[in-house]
Amino acid sequence: MSPEYISIMKTIKLMEVCGTHTMAIARSGIKKLLPKEVELISGPGCPVCVTSQEDIDKALKIAGEENVIMTTFGDMMRVPGSSGSLDRMKTEGADVRVVYSSADALEIAEKNPSKRVVFMGVGFETTSPTVAATIIEAKKRGVKNFFVLSGFKVIFPALEAIAGSKELKVNGFICPGHVSVITGSAPYEPVVKKYVIPCVITGFEDNDIIKGVTRLVRQIKRGYACVEVEYKRAVKRSGNAKAKKLIKKVFEQADSVWRGIGKIERSGLKIKKKYEDLDAEKEFNVKVKKSVLPKGCVCGKVLQGIKTPRECKLFGKKCTPRHPVGPCMVSSEGTCAAYFRYGS
Amino acid sequence: MCLAVPARITKILGEKAVVDFGGVKREISLGVLAGVKKGDHVLVHAGFAIGKVTKEEAEDTEKVLGELRAVINAESVNGGSGDTFV
Amino acid sequence: MHELVEDMRLKFSNRILDEMADAAELRVDAERLAFSTDSYVVKPLFFPGGDIGKLAVCGTVNDISMKGARPLYLSLAFILEEGLEFSVLGRVASSIKQAAREANVKVVTGDIKVVEQGACDGMFINTSGIGVIEKGKGVGVKPKSGDLVLINGGIAEHGMAILNAREDLGFKPPIKSDCANVNFEAQKCLKASEKISVMRDPTRGGLATTLNEIARSSNIGIEISEKDIPVKPAVGKLCDVLGFDPLYVANEGKFVCFVSEEDASRVKKAMGPGARLIGRTTTRHKGEVRLRTRIGSTRILPMLESDQLPRIC
Numbered sequence: 001m002s003p004e005y006i007s008i009m010k011t012i013k014l015m016e017v018c019g020t021h022t023m024a025i026a027r028s029g030i031k032k033l034l035p036k037e038v039e040l041i042s043g044p045g046c047p048v049c050v051t052s053q054e055d056i057d058k059a060l061k062i063a064g065e066e067n068v069i070m071t072t073f074g075d076m077m078r079v080p081g082s083s084g085s086l087d088r089m090k091t092e093g094a095d096v097r098v099v100y101s102s103a104d105a106l107e108i109a110e111k112n113p114s115k116r117v118v119f120m121g122v123g124f125e126t127t128s129p130t131v132a133a134t135i136i137e138a139k140k141r142g143v144k145n146f147f148v149l150s151g152f153k154v155i156f157p158a159l160e161a162i163a164g165s166k167e168l169k170v171n172g173f174i175c176p177g178h179v180s181v182i183t184g185s186a187p188y189e190p191v192v193k194k195y196v197i198p199c200v201i202t203g204f205e206d207n208d209i210i211k212g213v214t215r216l217v218r219q220i221k222r223g224y225a226c227v228e229v230e231y232k233r234a235v236k237r238s239g240n241a242k243a244k245k246l247i248k249k250v251f252e253q254a255d256s257v258w259r260g261i262g263k264i265e266r267s268g269l270k271i272k273k274k275y276e277d278l279d280a281e282k283e284f285n286v287k288v289k290k291s292v293l294p295k296g297c298v299c300g301k302v303l304q305g306i307k308t309p310r311e312c313k314l315f316g317k318k319c320t321p322r323h324p325v326g327p328c329m330v331s332s333e334g335t336c337a338a339y340f341r342y343g344s
Numbered sequence: 345m346c347l348a349v350p351a352r353i354t355k356i357l358g359e360k361a362v363v364d365f366g367g368v369k370r371e372i373s374l375g376v377l378a379g380v381k382k383g384d385h386v387l388v389h390a391g392f393a394i395g396k397v398t399k400e401e402a403e404d405t406e407k408v409l410g411e412l413r414a415v416i417n418a419e420s421v422n423g424g425s426g427d428t429f430v
Numbered sequence: 431m432h433e434l435v436e437d438m439r440l441k442f443s444n445r446i447l448d449e450m451a452d453a454a455e456l457r458v459d460a461e462r463l464a465f466s467t468d469s470y471v472v473k474p475l476f477f478p479g480g481d482i483g484k485l486a487v488c489g490t491v492n493d494i495s496m497k498g499a500r501p502l503y504l505s506l507a508f509i510l511e512e513g514l515e516f517s518v519l520g521r522v523a524s525s526i527k528q529a530a531r532e533a534n535v536k537v538v539t540g541d542i543k544v545v546e547q548g549a550c551d552g553m554f555i556n557t558s559g560i561g562v563i564e565k566g567k568g569v570g571v572k573p574k575s576g577d578l579v580l581i582n583g584g585i586a587e588h589g590m591a592i593l594n595a596r597e598d599l600g601f602k603p604p605i606k607s608d609c610a611n612v613n614f615e616a617q618k619c620l621k622a623s624e625k626i627s628v629m630r631d632p633t634r635g636g637l638a639t640t641l642n643e644i645a646r647s648s649n650i651g652i653e654i655s656e657k658d659i660p661v662k663p664a665v666g667k668l669c670d671v672l673g674f675d676p677l678y679v680a681n682e683g684k685f686v687c688f689v690s691e692e693d694a695s696r697v698k699k700a701m702g703p704g705a706r707l708i709g710r711t712t713t714r715h716k717g718e719v720r721l722r723t724r725i726g727s728t729r730i731l732p733m734l735e736s737d738q739l740p741r742i743c
Contacts, residue, residue, distance in 0.1 A: 002354060019743050020346040027675075031729030033409060035416050046419050047743060070420050073390070074739030100599055100672065100740055101391025103373050132390040133375035173711060178346030181387060181395035204346070206725045207408050213410040216529075221418055233398040234387055302398045322735040333743050341732040347742050349671045365671055367664030370601050387672070390742045405725045 002269050011037050013169065014216055015305050018176035019046030019333035020204060026338040028206045038217065041305035042338070044258060045176055046149075047123045048075045048331035049303060055151040056081035059120045059284040062149065063094045066302060069112060071105035072120040074098045079330050082291065085088025086120075098175040102148075109138070118147045118280045126178045128152040128269055129243035131257035132250035135271070135278050148342030149280035152269035153256055155179055158185055161264055161304075163195040168306045172216035175201040177208070177231040188227040196225045203231035250275055259327045260293060261302030299326035302335050304333040309339040314338060348389035350397050353382050358422060434519075440504075440524050442530075446538040448505075454538040460562035464499030466490055467558035475552055477595040479587075479607030480682075482555055485527035488611050488682060489633070490559040491533045495616040495628045496685060498569035499561030501533060507541040509554040513548050522553065526692060533611040535559070537553040546697065562635055567620050572648035573627045573688035577711045579654060580687045580697060582615060583608070583704030583714030586664045586669060589679035594668070599740070601668055618700040623693035634736065638677040640686065641719045642733045654709030654731070655722040673741035677721075678734050699734050 008233050016022060022042045025031065026201035044050055063070035070086065077098060090096040093341040095115075095159060103134045108115035115121045121131045131148060139145045140249050148244055155176065162170060175188060180201045198219040203210030212230045229235050247269070256268025271279040289321045293300065302306040308317045309328070319325040321337050347402050351363035351372075363386065370391075374380050377393045386393035439447060446454050470486045480488075487504065488631045489654040506526065510519065530537055587608040594601050616629060632640035636661070645652045661669075661676050688711065689697045698705045719731040 015383055017712055018346055026729070027723070028725055029721075029723040029729040030725060032727045032729075035413070038416070047548065065398065073742045075741040075743050078736070096595060098739055101373070103375075103391050104600075123345075123742060126389055126394065128378045130373075130394070131392050133373065137375065147605075176346050177365065178348045178389060178394065181348070191424065203400075206723075207400075207403055207405055210405070210408045210412055210725075214408075214415050217412070218415045218418075221415065233400060240377060243376045244393065246376060320735075331743070332738075332741065341734075342729050347673050349667070367662075367669040368601050368605070368668050368671075370599075370671075409725070422608075 010037065012217060012220055013041055013042045014038065014172045014174055014213060015043045015162065015170045016174040017043040017045040017155065018179065019049065019331065020178070021174055021176065021202070021209070022046065022335060022338050023333040025209060026342040028209065030209055032205065034213065036247055041170070041303075042335035043162060043305055044123065044261065044303040044335050045155055046110065046331050047075050047153065047337075048079055048155065049299070049327040049334045050258040050261065051076070051079065051122050051327075052259050053081055053150045054288050055149070056259065057288035058281070059086065059149055060084060060089060060284045061288065062118050062280060062284050063089050063096055065117045065284070069095045069097060069108060069115050069117045071097050071099045071108060071117060074120065075331065076120055076122055079327065080324065090211045091252060102131045103137070106134050106138050106143065106146055109143050110141070113145060114146050116147065116283070117150055118318065120151065121148050122151045124153055124155050124176070124179050125182045125247070126252065127328065131245045132246040135250050135275055136246070138278055139275065146279055147280035147283050148271065150271050152251065153155070153258070154253065154267050154269065156191070156268040157264050158258065159191055163191055163197050165304065168304060170305065171220055172196060172198040172200070174209070174212050174216065175199050175237065177201060177203045179237045179240070180231065182240050182243045183237060185227050185229050185237045186239070192225050194226050198225045198228070200228045200230050201235050203234065258303070259291070260297070260303050262300070266275070294325050297326040299328045299336075301329050309336040312336070346389070351388050353380060353384045353386060355373060356380070356382055361369040361393065363393070380416055431542070431544070432652050433564050438523065438540060438542065441527055442537040442540070444536045444538065446536065447540075450694065454503070456538070456560070458502070458560070458562055460561040461565065462568060464497040464561040464563055465495045465558070466493040468493065468555065469550065469554060471554050472592065473544040473551055473595050475522065477607055478591050478604040480609035481522055481525050482553060483522035484529045484609050485559045485682060486555040487526055487529035487533060487535070488609050489611050491558040491611045492534060492631045492685065494559045494561035496569065496631055497561070497563065498567050498616070498620055498629070499563045500617060501535050501561040501613055503538045503560045504530065504535050505558045506537045507556040508542045509550050510542065510544050511552050512544055514552055518552070529611065533613055533687050537566055564653040566624070569620070569629050570627055573644065573650055573711045574690065575650065575692060575711055575713050577627055578691055578694040579652065579709040579711070580694065580701060581637070581660065581706055581708050582612065582684055583700040585632070585681055585684060586661060586665050586674070586676035586679035589636065590665055590668050590674070592680075594736065603670060605665055608681060608683035611683050612683060615701055616685065618688055619697050622696045622700040623689055625690040625693045626687055626697065627690075628688040629685055632681050634680050635729040636676070636678040636680055637686070638719065639733060641731070645719050647718050649716050651712040651715040651717070652709060652719045653712050653722060653728070654719065655687045656724050658706055658708045660704065662708045673743070674738050677731065678738055725727040
């Protein structure tokens with residue numbers, strides 16, 4: 001980015017990648033305190049939003065089977081599949097339980113040996129190592145009735161796709177603080193090098209977010225791009241070695257469909273053959289129909305920051321938190337839900 | 345994707361630990377983090393300690409906002425007139 | 431069944447109930463009465479800080495008190511699941527008796543029905559209550575412009591207590607529900623000031639929902655300050671860990687008071703030591719509630735469409 005370009009730039013577009021940041025920004029009201037030249041756009045780091053409809057339909061089918069206890073994080077309960085949700089299935093009599101931790105789901109399996117207990121795994125690098133640890137623990141304890149349905153994704157391929165996008169020019173990334181506790185700051189370096197876009201790994205407190213924005217704007221104004229860590233109290237360059245090893249031990253990267261965006265190569269995590277007896281996909285072998293994004297829904301563009309919620313014809317009319325059409329409205333941290341509730 | 349909360353390790357029980365979030369305690373897993381000892385501060389996500397954390401510096405938000413405004417209004421390096429953001 | 435009914439009569443015995451007529455005959459010396467009803471279906475039946483019985487008394491006593499009335503009489507109807515242990519019913523009845531005695535109200539009529547297994551969750555209770563509004567002491571439903579908003583203590587305790595107990599989330603020490611009668615505090619407030627325009631107890635949906643309901647129905651704006659909202663540290667932390675916003679979590683021993691500025695500190699004293707000033711009404715943003723955030727910005731505090739769930743994102 002040439003210095004001359006910077007000096008004539010009217011707006012600085014910063015993308016916060018992580019859904020937790022979207023919520024924190026909306027709740028703090030920080031956008032109102034930023035000068036209008038700094039624009040914050042929400043990105044696709046909301047696992048609930050980007051979990052494909054097929055994955056949800058698989059979970060719904062499994063939950064409907066005999067003698068199955070479906071366990072899930074609360075985030076997934078109300079996400080609609082092609083028809084219905086886990087929450088609806090629960091009211092209709094299916095045994096669906098919200099758990100705080102995958103370790104609790106394993107305990108449920110041990111306490112209910114006559115049932116098949118399935119854990120719906122959704123999330124990015126913050127969460128996948130914890131479920132990898134649970135899978136290893138299950139095997140170690142010889143638990144035969146515990147299965148994981150992996151909907152895990154990896155954020156970096158999506159980050160690259162956005163950085164390289166012709167449709168959108170992001171000037172800087174507010175990078176996910178807790179994903180980075182696991183991955184370290186190193187994986188952002190190739191993105192910065194290739195696309196020359198500043199990346200600041202930011203925490204979630206009000207001051208963290210303001211400081212993250214400050215560091216990005218400073219880089220942009222000075223005409224350089226590098227990876228900075230605002231969240232120094234938790235993030236190291238090398239990350240959490242043990243956690244990274246666990247992900248590699250249990251999962252392998254595979255192509256993955258991001259709801260509203262489509263397939264992104266090597267952006268998903270599949271359970272390795274070594275642990276296939278805990279793989280719900282192998283155990284249940286459910287077939288679901290291909291998903292179609294509802295007519296008029298532009299979640300895909302919203303997730304990539306190309307459109308704002310207000311530019312969607314369905315926003316606030318056919319699509320509201322009470323009757324969500326697309327994923328961005330379903331998730332409490334989805335861009336559209338945040339806009340609807342807290343205003344832009 | 346990242347709801348994690350700091351807590352202090354009060355007891356180690358093998359691969360598990362009891363943490364204190366500040367008035368409320370819970371047993372969590374150390375399965376994902378090595379080298380944890382009693383008294384350490386960790387970030388807890390979905391029932392697991394995912395990394396060590398040090399205390400956030402208490403800083404006045406007004407001061408932090410002031411720094412942002414100063415950076416916004418600074419001249420661009422080598423730039424022409426540099427735009428002023430107010 | 432007849433024995434069950436007789437046991438209950440003995441438990442709650444008073445002159446009116448002992449008549450065991452089809453209806454209770456009441457004599458009230460008042461021009462205006464407050465009348466309220468509520469059904470209680472809480473799970474689990476017993477939780478730290480209370481149980482379904484205590485809840486059934488406090489809930490209705492509090493609703494009546496919010497109208498400025500002094501609660502006097504309660505009806506008590508049970509729907510019991512077949513197979514429910516007598517000891518469970520006994521414990522709940524004792525709780526009801528104690529809560530009623532503390533509130534100085536009498537159970538004057540009741541009913542018991544037993545339904546087949548699976549038709550209800552152990553026990554459902556309905557209570558209806560009657561209270562008297564003393565002359566000049568009634569409380570309306572519309573705040574006035576310029577009113578200040580007070581609350582009598584920390585929020586989110588009941589909802590988090592129930593969640594932790596019901597879902598067996600493993601957080602210790604278990605959060606205690608704030609389930610309590612607030613009729614005496616409410617009466618003290620009315621004695622302290624004649625300029626109270628609204629009193630309301632923020633139960634299901636939390637403080638944010640109640641304030642939104644008031645703002646919408648009276649077409650007035652309300653602004654509250656995030657840093658002034660009282661939350662007990664342990665409760666706040668549990669909300670953080672599970673991703674809950676305390677403003678939307680249920681309370682059962684709390685009430686808000688809209689009162690004119692000149693009487694606010696007198697009423698705050700009457701509400702008790704935990705009382706705080708949290709906001710004010712405004713003619714701006716009519717029908718909406720706005721929150722002044724910790725960093726000095728403002729945002730809308732919306733109605734939430736559904737109950738919160740623990741989240742990891």
